[in-house]
Amino acid sequence: MKTLIARSLKFESGVVQVLDQYLLPHQQVWHECRDVATMSELILTLKVRGAPLIGLAASLLIGYLVEQGEDKDAIARSIDELEATRPTAVNLMHCMAKLREALQAIDWQQQVITTAEQLFEEDTALCDRMANIGAELVNAGDNILTHCNTGALATAGVGTALGVIYYAAKQHGDIHVWVDETRPLLQGGRLTAFELDAWQIPYTLICDNMAASLMAAGKVDKVFVGADRIAANGDFANKVGTYNLAVLAHFHNIPFYVVAPITTLDRSCPNGAAIPIEQRAKSEVTGVSGSFGDCQWAPNNAEVYNPAFDVTPASLITGWVLDTGLFTGDEVALGVFSQS
Numbered sequence: 001m002k003t004l005i006a007r008s009l010k011f012e013s014g015v016v017q018v019l020d021q022y023l024l025p026h027q028q029v030w031h032e033c034r035d036v037a038t039m040s041e042l043i044l045t046l047k048v049r050g051a052p053l054i055g056l057a058a059s060l061l062i063g064y065l066v067e068q069g070e071d072k073d074a075i076a077r078s079i080d081e082l083e084a085t086r087p088t089a090v091n092l093m094h095c096m097a098k099l100r101e102a103l104q105a106i107d108w109q110q111q112v113i114t115t116a117e118q119l120f121e122e123d124t125a126l127c128d129r130m131a132n133i134g135a136e137l138v139n140a141g142d143n144i145l146t147h148c149n150t151g152a153l154a155t156a157g158v159g160t161a162l163g164v165i166y167y168a169a170k171q172h173g174d175i176h177v178w179v180d181e182t183r184p185l186l187q188g189g190r191l192t193a194f195e196l197d198a199w200q201i202p203y204t205l206i207c208d209n210m211a212a213s214l215m216a217a218g219k220v221d222k223v224f225v226g227a228d229r230i231a232a233n234g235d236f237a238n239k240v241g242t243y244n245l246a247v248l249a250h251f252h253n254i255p256f257y258v259v260a261p262i263t264t265l266d267r268s269c270p271n272g273a274a275i276p277i278e279q280r281a282k283s284e285v286t287g288v289s290g291s292f293g294d295c296q297w298a299p300n301n302a303e304v305y306n307p308a309f310d311v312t313p314a315s316l317i318t319g320w321v322l323d324t325g326l327f328t329g330d331e332v333a334l335g336v337f338s339q340s
Contacts, residue, residue, distance in 0.1 A: 001063045001113050004120045007152040009048070009057050011120075014067075016060045020047045021153060025194035033061055036078045043085045046185060050154020051228040051264060055095035056120050058082040062099050063116030066109050075112065076103060087276045088237055088309050090229040094263045095119050120156050126261040127157025129323040134164030134224065134259050137319070137326070140172040142221040145211060147180040148239035149191035150226035150259065161224040161259040162195060164321065169201045177203040178214060182239060184284045184306065208241050215252040223249050224321075227260040234314030234332040235272030236260070240307050246316040258312070259321040272311035280306045 004011045008019035020029040022045060031047065033039050039061045042048045048057045065078055083096040098119060102111035138144065144165055151162035158166055169175040177196055182188035189205055196203040206214065214220050223245055227236040236258055249256040269275060282304030283289075287296030298304075320327040 001060070001067060001117055004060065004117065004156075006053075006056075006120070006124075006156040008154075009053055009060070009156065011060050011064070014064075016057070016064050018042055018048050018057055019153075021049055021191060022047045024153075024190055033057075034064070036061065036065075036081050039082060040085050043082075049187070050149065051089040051091040051226070052123055052126075052155040052160070052261060053153070054086055054089050055091040055093075055263075056123060056156055058085075058092060059095045059099060059116040059119050063113045066112045072103065072108060076100070079103075086278065088228050088278050090266045090269075091261070091263050093266075123155055123261070124157035126263070126323040127155050127159060127163050130160055130259055130261065130321055131158055131163035131167040133323075133326055134161075134257065134321040135167040135171055137255070137257065137321070138164070138168035138172065138175065138222065141174055142168070142172075143176045143178060143219055144168075145178040145180070145214070145220045145223045145245065146192065147188060147208075147223075147225050147242050147245055148182045149187040149195070151192065151195040153191050153195060154226070159195075160226040160261070161257075162192060162226075164224055164257075164259055165196075165201065166199055169199070175201060177201060178211070178220060179203050179205045180208050180211065180241065180245075181205060182241060183208055184288075186288075187239070208244070211245055212248050215248055215254060220249075220252075220254055223254060223256045225256075225258055227258050227264050228309060229269065229275050230258070230260060230265045230320070231269040231271045231275060232265075232267050232335075233271045234317060234320060234329070235275070235311055236264075236317075237272065237275045237277065237309040237311050240310045243310040243312045246312045250316045255318040256316060257319050257321055258317055261323050265322070272313060275309075275311055277310070278308040280308050282306055 016033045017030045079096045102115040105111040151159035180188045230236040285304045286298035
């Protein structure tokens, strides 16, 4: 495969390398990945994260395994194993489906490698298109609230929702961002703040439970978030806490936009109720660990409910910013997604 380089994923010197996002922002450590077990562990522990990036990382590994001479049956098993790591993130399924299709070609080795390369390069173009479309929704002086991390760390390009903010800031120069810390793993506090700081975009970090008071005070103009899966009716799954923001934004009459590539749209999923929601380890809620140290604050026998995502219904969404265009609720209700 040719050299492919993004902010947190690259294929260089003949091997897949991923930036350990669990150690950010204080340590920047790259891991080499040469087998499915390693990639699965990196995905499950959120060292590789972001729906688009998960799919791309798995795709590059498959391309690498083909280059190493693994046979067709072994590649097919590897695709299945990687797809099973994150059942909510439909981008991963999209990428694995593309690779399965390539696996059926007569010259399957070359087709799988080419497909992996194309998926990576296409993601960069998708991000640019989303960012351009979404930036048109932002006015000079806007205070934008976002949740989790949706920037260059989560994609091969500039990002989804955070890419929109980046492009808007370049156009207007005076955008301010409210960053939800995003519990329990603090992707907002660690990763979004890290990216905005690098881009020199003014931001303020808040706890997740502070958004309502900000909205009531008139300090939020718009909300932009990403998505891990969009159902055919417009409902979508995103990092848990997104639904809270949508309800609050609806109550306060604040525009609420979801930004995602068309590859996040799952036309086979009729609505949000059909989206599988991953449950994660209770240790993520009972304490904290990472580059910032280890601490447990809850009793050892505490019962924990820890869904990774929640579902926001289409009725609460102002617009869907895809790489194919901006869609309104009326358009989504008419089934325009199926034609995009």
